[in-house]
Amino acid sequence: xxxxxxxxxxxxxxxxxxxxxxxxxxxxxxxxxxxxxxxxxxxxxxxxxxxxxxxxxxxxxxxxxxxxxxxxxxxxxxxxxxxxxxxxxxxxxxxxxxxxxxxxxxxxxxxxxxxxxxxxxxxxxxxxxxxxxxxxxxxxxxxxxxxxxxxxxxxxxxxxxxxxxxxxxxxxxxxxxxxxxxx
Numbered sequence: 001x002x003x004x005x006x007x008x009x010x011x012x013x014x015x016x017x018x019x020x021x022x023x024x025x026x027x028x029x030x031x032x033x034x035x036x037x038x039x040x041x042x043x044x045x046x047x048x049x050x051x052x053x054x055x056x057x058x059x060x061x062x063x064x065x066x067x068x069x070x071x072x073x074x075x076x077x078x079x080x081x082x083x084x085x086x087x088x089x090x091x092x093x094x095x096x097x098x099x100x101x102x103x104x105x106x107x108x109x110x111x112x113x114x115x116x117x118x119x120x121x122x123x124x125x126x127x128x129x130x131x132x133x134x135x136x137x138x139x140x141x142x143x144x145x146x147x148x149x150x151x152x153x154x155x156x157x158x159x160x161x162x163x164x165x166x167x168x169x170x171x172x173x174x175x176x177x178x179x180x181x182x183x
Contacts, residue, residue, distance in 0.1 A: 002133040002163065004046045005039055006149070007032070009055025009137030009167070014144045017054070020091065025058060027175040028137065031167055032062045035135060040070050048076045048131055050123050051084060051099065052145070053092055055137050060099040076105040078130075080123035081114045120148070128152040133163040137172075 009028075017024060036047065036059075047063045049056040063075045077100055085096045100106050109126050110119045127149070128134060134153040138146045156162040 001043045002039055002131075003043055004048060004131045005036075005044055005133050005135055006048045006127045006131035006153075007036075007056065007059045007135045008049070008052075008146050008149045009059075010142075010144050010146060011052055012054035014142075015054065020095065024172075027172050027179075028055065029058050029062050030175045031172050032059050032135075032137075033066065035165070035167065036062060036066060037070075039135075040066070040073060045072065046074045046076055046104075048078060048127055050127060051077045051079050051096060053088065053096075055146075057095055057099055060103070064099070064102050074104040075099075075102070077103045077107075078123070078127055079106075079108045080119045081110045081112060082108050083113050086113075124149045125152050128156050128162075132161070133165060135165045135167065137167045139169050 012018065015024065032055075036044070047059065049060055051057065051060070060075055060077065063073060067073050067075075085093050088096065109123050134149060136146050136150060136153075138150065150164070153162065153164050157164060
């Protein structure tokens with residue numbers, strides 16, 4: 001059983017999404033919502049993200065929306081370092097701020113501003129260690145930022161009950177196809 005689920009995926013720019021009004025976000029969120037609901041029905045209590053732009057923040061918005069129906073669900077945002085949003089544009093900072101305000105738990109893993117990439121590695125390792133499983137939006141043909149989480153998660157799977165759950169692009173494409181077939 002997965003009580004604590006880490007969620008990650010591509011950053012918005014890795015998906016070619018540069019605007020929060022992009023139609024693809026709706027389908028990513030739809031798939032995330034369906035998956036998270038199935039985890040909730042199996043005993044999920046916490047979702048952990050690091051707060052990076054893209055899949056993680058969209059997941060946070062899904063979780064916060066689900067809390068109306070599933071008040072027992074909790075969201076933790078464990079940032080790799082202080083002020084990770086410092087170089088983001090104002091709209092992204094506002095989105096991030098809304099998520100942080102509504103999250104049940106917020107902390108920074110290294111307790112200092114960005115110094116070097118080792119803080120990102122430590123974040124990936126820490127979140128995998130603190131969770132029972134990882135839900136990741138990933139495409140083997142398009143490696144990107146999720147591959148760093150996956151390397152730690154795969155190591156953790158060896159000799160433990162840790163589980164990795166994938167959302168592949170075809171599942172998101174199917175959500176889109178299902179919607180347009182209902183028109």
